Amino acid sequence: MKPKLLLSRIESKSNAWTNQGRQTLAIVKVDGQAMKDIPKTDIAATAKEGDALKSINGKYEVDIEETKRIKDEAEKLMNDLWK
Secondary structure: OOOOEEEEEEEEEEOOOOOOOEEEEEEEEEOOOEEEEEEHHHEOOOOOOOOEEEEEOOEEEEOHHHHHHHHHHHHHHHHHHOO
16 A cells, blocks of 8 residues: 655755755645655646655656545535534
């Protein structure tokens, strides 16, 4: 089973150890637990915070169906909360 990936945020970090300067990273939650830094250049340009991702040949594309399922589930939970 492939890990579930959720784009948490995009941030710019400097790498003092390698002297490479600033790098833009996508911070991705893996299987709802661990966080993983992925270079923004490996993420689809259309990806935004909260999108589910899928790995294809070392690059990450938006998983449209999974993103919709997650958003629909969150909306249902919010609606149930206010009943």
